[in-house]
Every structure is written in C-alpha cells, then in structure tokens.
Amino acid sequence: MKVTAFVGSSRKKHTYNASEKFLKNLQSLGDIEYEIVRLSDYNLETCKGCKSCTDRGEEFCPLKDDRDKLIEKMMNSDGVIFASPNYCFQLSGLMKMFLDRLAFLFHRPRFFGKTFTSIVAQGFYGGKDIVKYLNFIGDRLGFNVVKGSVLTTLEPMTEKGQMKIDKIIDKQSKRYYETLIKKEYPTPTLFKLMIFRMSRTSAKLMLNEDYRDYTYYKEKGWFESDYYYPVKLNPFKKLIGRFFDMMATRSARSR
Ligand SMILES: Cc1cc2nc3c(=O)[nH]c(=O)nc-3n(C[C@H](O)[C@H](O)[C@H](O)COP(=O)(O)O)c2cc1C
Incomplete structure (x- = not known):
C-alpha cells in the first residue's frame, strides 16, 4: 500500500x-x-x-x-x-x-x-x-x-x-x-447522506449539460444512486434519503 x-x-x-x-x-x-x-x-x-x-x-x-x-x-x-x-x-x-x-x-x-x-x-x-x-x-x-x-x-x-x-x-x-x-466504504452518517442527496438533487434540477458538476454526477450515476458509492442503506436511511431529495427539490423550485 x-x-x-x-x-x-x-x-x-x-x-x-x-x-x-x-x-x-x-x-x-x-x-x-x-x-x-x-x-x-x-x-x-x-x-x-x-x-x-x-x-x-x-x-x-x-x-x-x-x-x-x-x-x-x-x-x-x-x-x-x-x-x-x-x-x-x-x-x-x-x-x-x-x-x-x-x-x-x-x-x-x-x-x-x-x-x-x-x-x-x-x-x-x-x-x-x-x-x-x-x-x-x-x-x-x-x-x-x-x-x-x-x-x-x-x-x-x-x-x-x-x-x-x-x-x-x-x-x-x-x-x-x-x-x-x-479500505472501507462506510455507510454514510445522516449528515453525509444529507450533503450527498441535497447536492445531487440540486445539481439535477438547477444545472444542465453546460455544467461539469451536472455531467460528472450523470456519468457517475449519482442522480439515481443512494450514495456516492454502492452501499446498503437501512430502511430508515432510505426513507430519510428520499426526504432530503424532497427538501432539495422544494428549495430548488422556490428559487
Ligand atoms: C509566520 C508564523 C506564524 C506562526 N503562528 C503561530 C500561531 O498562531 N500559533 C502557534 O501556536 N504557533 C505559531 N507559529 C509557530 C509554528 O507553528 C511552529 O514553529 C511550528 O513548529 C512550525 O512548523 P515547522 O517546524 O514545520 O516549520 C508560527 C510560526 C510562524 C513562522
């Protein structure tokens, strides 16, 4: 290593x-x-x-x-x-x-x-x-x-x-x-999950193909994934993840 x-x-x-x-x-x-x-x-x-x-x-x-x-x-x-x-x-x-x-x-x-x-x-x-x-x-x-x-x-x-x-x-x-x-890929804390879901949902709704963040997230499959890397979220984190997506959607639409 x-x-x-x-x-x-x-x-x-x-x-x-x-x-x-x-x-x-x-x-x-x-x-x-x-x-x-x-x-x-x-x-x-x-x-x-x-x-x-x-x-x-x-x-x-x-x-x-x-x-x-x-x-x-x-x-x-x-x-x-x-x-x-x-x-x-x-x-x-x-x-x-x-x-x-x-x-x-x-x-x-x-x-x-x-x-x-x-x-x-x-x-x-x-x-x-x-x-x-x-x-x-x-x-x-x-x-x-x-x-x-x-x-x-x-x-x-x-x-x-x-x-x-x-x-x-x-x-x-x-x-x-x-x-x-x-060499772990740890399950995200709620805070980290929030950062990921809010930023990816905002990027998806507020940016477009002209922005590198948008194309990068798209290439990585981050607009659909639960987190940056494959990880098994428990039912509570799955649910709260969707809640963070919803919050980011609301905030993007109110801008
Ligand atoms: C410009 C400068 C500013 C410094 N400011 C601080 C400081 O604010 N607080 C502190 O505890 N030490 C401060 N120091 C001391 C250094 O952090 C300390 O000497 C450290 O060991 C320097 O790292 P080095 O030995 O790898 O050069 C300062 C040193 C320099 C040169």
Whole structure:
C-alpha cells in the first residue's frame, strides 16, 4: 500500500519530522511504501477565482502549475496525510494555496475508500481548530478520516516535549493503519447522506449539460444512486434519503 504525506511547511523541521516519523511507524506495522511531498518543492499558483474548474471543468483552469501532478499523487495513494504548521492560528499559506487548487474536488469528490489524517505543528495555541478544519476537508474530499493531531513544538524543544510528540504520533499512526488496511466504504452518517442527496438533487434540477458538476454526477450515476458509492442503506436511511431529495427539490423550485 502507498501513503503520501503532503507537507505545508517550507522548512524541514517539526511538521516534516512528525510526518516522516508517522510514515516510518506505518512501515513498521505493515507493507507500506511512502512518499513525502513538500509543497514548497512544487509550483502552486494563486487561484484567480474564475470558477472555470467548478463550472466548466478542471481542464479549463487558466493556471499552469503542478496541481494535476499533486492530485495524481493523491489518486495513486491508498492513504494521504495533510500536515501543516500553525501560522497565525490557521493553516500555512502554502497548504491553503494547495487546498484552493483542489476546490473543484469538493464539488466532485473522488477519494472514496482511501484513508486521510492531518498533523498540525504549533508553538502553543490554535491548532485544534486547524485539525478540525482539515478533518472536515478530508471528509468532503471523500476520504475515510482518522482524527488528526496537534503537536506542540515550542522551541527550544525539551526531551520530554519530544517524547510527548512521539507518543501522539505513535498512537495516531496505529489508528490510521487500522483504517488503511480495512479500505472501507462506510455507510454514510445522516449528515453525509444529507450533503450527498441535497447536492445531487440540486445539481439535477438547477444545472444542465453546460455544467461539469451536472455531467460528472450523470456519468457517475449519482442522480439515481443512494450514495456516492454502492452501499446498503437501512430502511430508515432510505426513507430519510428520499426526504432530503424532497427538501432539495422544494428549495430548488422556490428559487
Ligand atoms: C509566520 C508564523 C506564524 C506562526 N503562528 C503561530 C500561531 O498562531 N500559533 C502557534 O501556536 N504557533 C505559531 N507559529 C509557530 C509554528 O507553528 C511552529 O514553529 C511550528 O513548529 C512550525 O512548523 P515547522 O517546524 O514545520 O516549520 C508560527 C510560526 C510562524 C513562522
């Protein structure tokens, strides 16, 4: 299996080291090949906000950078890690630039069955919300999300501080490994079911063949399916799924 870490720090320090330790742990647990992608080694341009990718298709993006190379790395992995330092109580700008370049994938998610987690390195405060945000991002991209972790890296780093970090990474990598080897296509929660049914029904009623979301959903059979991927819904979820379709229909017709 292959796991790729995307590191959003330009320096090779705590975020990189924690990611490397995480991946080495995975290797000690099973037959894992890994790659560390330092985003600073790639050309990522600033999104111009034209919405060509979401509306017409990603191939219409006017920017020529390494976006597709990076997405291919995600597609060719069984699991990914997004690792970022905490800068000004948020992700690093580098990581955010990367996420902006993936924006169309939130409309048309495709990483089902793959595992995701996040690592945030910080001096002292703000990382929890960043991890929460990254977990949400992983979820919206279709991944099976393993809860991320915040590492306190206040310098000078003490032996005790380093041991604390190592312990967190050890625990997180074990949790991640368990999910990775299952390669599950889980039954959606009510919230996820709602997001899928509302967005597909809205797309069906409000868009047309001129929109890439419409043609993508159609190609995937998502206008008729219960969920993004084949899954057995219990009678309650079947019923509530239809209710979400109905709500989206009402809302589309009242616009
Ligand atoms: C521009 C900048 C802003 C930062 N802002 C915060 C912050 O808001 N909260 C925090 O706890 N640490 C903050 N830090 C500290 C870093 O999160 C910390 O040093 C982290 O280990 C950096 O990751 P790295 O070692 O991979 O470069 C900031 C560091 C920089 C360079």
